[in-house]
Amino acid sequence: MTGYRKATLDSRRTFRMAVCFLPLLASVATAQSPTNIFAPAATPAHSIFDLSMLVLSVTLAIFLTVAGLLLYALIRFRQRRGDSNREPAQVYGSNQIELSWTVIPVLIVVMLFLTTARVIIGTQAIPKPKDALNVTVIGHQFWWEYRYPGLGVVTANELHIPVSNAAHSNPTYLNMSSADVAHSFWVPRLAGKTDVIPNRVNTMWMDPEQPGLYLGQCAQYCGMQHAKMLIRVYAQSPAEFAAWVSQQKQPGLQGFADNSAASEGQAVFMHNACINCHAISGTVATGRFGPDLTHLASRDTIGSGAIQNTPENLRKWIDDPNSLKPGCLMPAMHLNDRDLDAITAYLTQLR
Amino acid sequence: MSTTQVVEGIDGTRTARQGSPPFNVVYEWLTTVDHKKIGLMYIGYALIFLLIAGVEAMLMRIQLAIPNNHFVSPQVFNQLFTMHGTTMVFFVGMPILFGFGNYLIPLMIGARDMAFPRLNAFSFWVSAFAGFLLYFSYFGASGLYAAGSAPDVGWFAYAPLTAKVFSPGHSTDYWTLAVFLSGIGSIGTALNIVTTIVCMRCRGMKMSRMPLLVWLYLVMCSLVFVTVSPLTAAQIMLTLDRYLGSHFFDTQAGGSAVLWMHFFWIFGHPEVYVLVLPAFAFVNEIIPVFSRKAIFGYPAMVAASVGIGFISLSVWAHHMFTVGLGAAANTFFVFATMVISVPTGIKIFNWLATIWGGKVIFATPMMFCVGFLFQFLVAGLTGIMLAAAPFDWQLGNSYFVVAHFHYVLVGAILFALFAAFYYWYPKITGRMMSETLGKWHFWLFIIGFHLTFDFMHVPGLLGMPRRIYTYEANRGWGGWNLIVSIGAVVQAIGLLIFVYNLVQSYFRGKHAGHDPWDAWTLEWSTPSPPPAYNFAVLPAVNSRRPLWDLKHPEDPDSDYE
Numbered sequence: 001m002t003g004y005r006k007a008t009l010d011s012r013r014t015f016r017m018a019v020c021f022l023p024l025l026a027s028v029a030t031a032q033s034p035t036n037i038f039a040p041a042a043t044p045a046h047s048i049f050d051l052s053m054l055v056l057s058v059t060l061a062i063f064l065t066v067a068g069l070l071l072y073a074l075i076r077f078r079q080r081r082g083d084s085n086r087e088p089a090q091v092y093g094s095n096q097i098e099l100s101w102t103v104i105p106v107l108i109v110v111m112l113f114l115t116t117a118r119v120i121i122g123t124q125a126i127p128k129p130k131d132a133l134n135v136t137v138i139g140h141q142f143w144w145e146y147r148y149p150g151l152g153v154v155t156a157n158e159l160h161i162p163v164s165n166a167a168h169s170n171p172t173y174l175n176m177s178s179a180d181v182a183h184s185f186w187v188p189r190l191a192g193k194t195d196v197i198p199n200r201v202n203t204m205w206m207d208p209e210q211p212g213l214y215l216g217q218c219a220q221y222c223g224m225q226h227a228k229m230l231i232r233v234y235a236q237s238p239a240e241f242a243a244w245v246s247q248q249k250q251p252g253l254q255g256f257a258d259n260s261a262a263s264e265g266q267a268v269f270m271h272n273a274c275i276n277c278h279a280i281s282g283t284v285a286t287g288r289f290g291p292d293l294t295h296l297a298s299r300d301t302i303g304s305g306a307i308q309n310t311p312e313n314l315r316k317w318i319d320d321p322n323s324l325k326p327g328c329l330m331p332a333m334h335l336n337d338r339d340l341d342a343i344t345a346y347l348t349q350l351r
Numbered sequence: 352m353s354t355t356q357v358v359e360g361i362d363g364t365r366t367a368r369q370g371s372p373p374f375n376v377v378y379e380w381l382t383t384v385d386h387k388k389i390g391l392m393y394i395g396y397a398l399i400f401l402l403i404a405g406v407e408a409m410l411m412r413i414q415l416a417i418p419n420n421h422f423v424s425p426q427v428f429n430q431l432f433t434m435h436g437t438t439m440v441f442f443v444g445m446p447i448l449f450g451f452g453n454y455l456i457p458l459m460i461g462a463r464d465m466a467f468p469r470l471n472a473f474s475f476w477v478s479a480f481a482g483f484l485l486y487f488s489y490f491g492a493s494g495l496y497a498a499g500s501a502p503d504v505g506w507f508a509y510a511p512l513t514a515k516v517f518s519p520g521h522s523t524d525y526w527t528l529a530v531f532l533s534g535i536g537s538i539g540t541a542l543n544i545v546t547t548i549v550c551m552r553c554r555g556m557k558m559s560r561m562p563l564l565v566w567l568y569l570v571m572c573s574l575v576f577v578t579v580s581p582l583t584a585a586q587i588m589l590t591l592d593r594y595l596g597s598h599f600f601d602t603q604a605g606g607s608a609v610l611w612m613h614f615f616w617i618f619g620h621p622e623v624y625v626l627v628l629p630a631f632a633f634v635n636e637i638i639p640v641f642s643r644k645a646i647f648g649y650p651a652m653v654a655a656s657v658g659i660g661f662i663s664l665s666v667w668a669h670h671m672f673t674v675g676l677g678a679a680a681n682t683f684f685v686f687a688t689m690v691i692s693v694p695t696g697i698k699i700f701n702w703l704a705t706i707w708g709g710k711v712i713f714a715t716p717m718m719f720c721v722g723f724l725f726q727f728l729v730a731g732l733t734g735i736m737l738a739a740a741p742f743d744w745q746l747g748n749s750y751f752v753v754a755h756f757h758y759v760l761v762g763a764i765l766f767a768l769f770a771a772f773y774y775w776y777p778k779i780t781g782r783m784m785s786e787t788l789g790k791w792h793f794w795l796f797i798i799g800f801h802l803t804f805d806f807m808h809v810p811g812l813l814g815m816p817r818r819i820y821t822y823e824a825n826r827g828w829g830g831w832n833l834i835v836s837i838g839a840v841v842q843a844i845g846l847l848i849f850v851y852n853l854v855q856s857y858f859r860g861k862h863a864g865h866d867p868w869d870a871w872t873l874e875w876s877t878p879s880p881p882p883a884y885n886f887a888v889l890p891a892v893n894s895r896r897p898l899w900d901l902k903h904p905e906d907p908d909s910d911y912e
Contacts, residue, residue, distance in 0.1 A: 032827050033828070034825065035814025036827075037745040037746075052745070055739050059733075059735055067725060067728060070703055073707045073711075077708060078710075078713065088643055089644075090645050093701075097704065101700040109689045120678050120685070124678040124681070180517065181511055192741060192747075193747065195673045197675075198603075199605065200675070203675075220748060221817075222512065223429075223512060224503075225425060226429075227821055326424060327426065
């Protein structure tokens with residue numbers, strides 16, 4: 001398993017951050033979190049980061065000015081011991097002053113609006129490059145389905161995409177919809193979130209510069225297990241990505257001559273309700289309600305990132321998924337120990 | 352300090368209560384159409400729900416204090432945040448603000464009651480019933496998981512999660528009906544308040560002489576018409592979807608999930624202003640009195656309030672920047688949202704100018720107003736961050752947003768409400784609230800508030816979405832959430848001191864007299880508590896501060912307006 005990469009902030013940004021931020025925000029910038037929005041690793045996240053620095057600087061300046069004036073007024077004009085009983089001079093207003101604190105904010109708003117509009121257009125209204133990789137993302141309660149239409153690959157929960165750099169720009173476009181309720185796709189280090197809504201196709205793109213694992217999770221409340229609808233994005237070098245694709249295109253392994261448990265497990269799987277919901281390519285299992293299992297053993301996690309993909313966890317999951325992820329829609333299969341062992345043996349072979 | 356002239360001509364004619372006192376008292380309150388009693392019932396009812404929703408918040412904070420916690424189950428957590436949000440908005444925020452409006456507006460405009468006293472009672476009882484209906488779901492609704500479960504679809508109840516197929520049982524119906532009924536009550540009261548303000552002002556009180564509180568309630572109640580109606584209509588549509596086979600929001604039959612979002616947020620965003628305008632209203636009355644100066648720029652304050660009312664109707668889709676409305680729509684709503692910061696800024700600057708050159712008295716109401724000013728400033732600035740749509744693509748639906756709107760709802764609105772309680776309690780009960788307990792309340796609450804809501808921004812910046820019942824330890828959110836939860840405990844202690852202060856001051860507080868704060872609006876010219884008819888002789892006014900004119904005949908406001 002690859003660990004996540006730490007933020008690579010260049011010195012200019014770090015300096016600006018130190019100057020601009022409240023101490024609170026500065027501690028955020030250095031905080032160790034794989035989902036820190038201030039550690040961008042792809043173009044959309046970078047342009048948001050740059051805009052956010054501007055907005056933070058402007059708002060901090062406004063805060064210091066106004067809060068400073070307020071504090072000064074409260075201290076300077078407090079009632080003191082021994083003050084006379086006379087009321088202070090009654091001032092009812094001043095049109096010039098009103099005008100000045102109307103016009104200056106209007107100018108600030110126009111400046112912020114124009115800058116923001118530029119980033120919106122630069123992210124949402126640019127033409128799609130011809131060589132972009134297309135991935136169809138389908139949100140389910142409570143997992144993600146990924147289909148690569150041009151490549152003939154179907155997988156779940158762990159999205160693999162190629163890195164993209166200035167020399168070889170290769171962004172990934174996600175065309176997203178939902179099979180049931182509204183979800184939202186959010187990997188903070190790569191891009192802002194985009195909602196995944198039934199009866200609607202939304203598009204977002206990302207182009208990570210560095211290989212690595214980027215974490216995220218569903219950001220729109222979608223029911224009982226919204227909390228464990230996690231996202232893992234594996235950015236890979238072009239060679240690694242091509243190798244992954246050619247492996248994922250293979251049909252599921254069959255006929256385990258030297259592994260009787262696995263072949264027994266395959267038989268149990270194909271004769272149980274498993275095949276109603278799960279697909280394993282090259283077999284009779286063609287269900288689409290649950291994740292595709294053709295290459296389950298090649299994944300790091302199960303349950304949409306909820307637990308590590310180990311044989312013990314997998315066995316527990318098949319026995320009663322709700323014990324690991326309460327509210328998940330896969331029912332307990334009520335298999336006996338022998339069948340459980342066999343199915344686990346089979347699924348761990350599906351590399 | 353000069354004394355206020357009060358006409359108590361027919362005060363002595365009040366008859367003593369007869370018969371068995373407890374029964375008479377209950378009967379009198381159940382059947383009352385007096386705007387003051389109804390106002391107090393609104394406030395008392397809202398305080399009960401404030402405590403309930405506060406307990407829900409505490410349970411959520413215990414659950415989130417550490418990663419992978421098992422204090423409550425996922426479905427219980429989902430019910431907690433749904434009930435907390437729904438309760439706080441519909442059964443705490445709206446009723447408590449309507450309560451103050453009901454109590455104060457006739458007194459401030461020199462009227463003897465609201466325009467429609469019976470409609471007033473009806474609206475209150477409908478709203479009150481709605482709250483009990485919502486909580487009856489804990490016993491009566493067979494929800495998603497078992498018999499008797501509270502709604503768990505979130506307070507904005509996005510379609511199609513509310514469809515019968517995803518939310519079987521009746522918990523969602525309890526939510527829908529409760530919000531629907533609360534909407535009926537709100538529209539009734541709003542209608543009443545607008546009519547009262549337009550038709551019932553005393554002699555000499557032109558629109559341009561109304562206290563700013565009255566102006567802000569006029570804008571707030573006009574907004575209620577425009578915004579609560581679509582929500583109420585949407586609840587009917589949702590019920591049709593669930594039971595009569597219509598498909599407004601039913602995506603599986605071609606309905607639109609985004610349509611619900613529009614309905615909800617065309618209500619939801621102006622609703623923020625429905626809640627915050629009365630908070631402005633309280634601050635507008637309290638800051639001048641404790642700065643001993645007239646409000647600075649009255650016409651600009653009125654214009655800004657009306658401006659906020661109109662602009663707030665064109666910003667709703669900033670809650671939908673991640674929905675995929677496209678670059679053009681996003682850009683429009685960025686502009687509309689940023690523009691609203693201009694009138695809001697005008698308000699803050701005018702409060703600052705009111706303090707400037709004054710003689711600031713740090714009594715408890717003023718201290719809460721000072722808290723309000725700083726916290727509302729921060730909330731406005733984090734609002735600008737969220738208005739920048741691309742920044743919102745990161746921050747939206749994260750704990751940063753939760754921190755932002757709690758800065759508005761707690762840091763601004765609740766602080767202004769506390770100020771209002773300390774300020775008008777003497778008028779309502781005839782007794783002063785304890786200043787010592789008030790200071791304890793203020794300091795504990797402000798410390799707890801900042802521990803909770805300052806630090807709550809951080810996990811949002813670190814990628815923590817809202818509405819998750821637990822989180823992984825490796826995300827770096829644990830420590831921040833622990834601080835947030837500790838702050839919640841400190842706030843809870845402050846709140847309990849406040850409730851204790853409310854009760855004990857009623858029996859043991861200093862006698863307040865008519866006008867303990869040496870204030871300038873008409874409610875301080877009546878006895879405390881005011882008699883049922885408010886004014887023995889209907890007053891006539893010549894300026895925005897009639898009591899200033901009475902106290903300073905040598906230098907009346909009417910010379911300058």
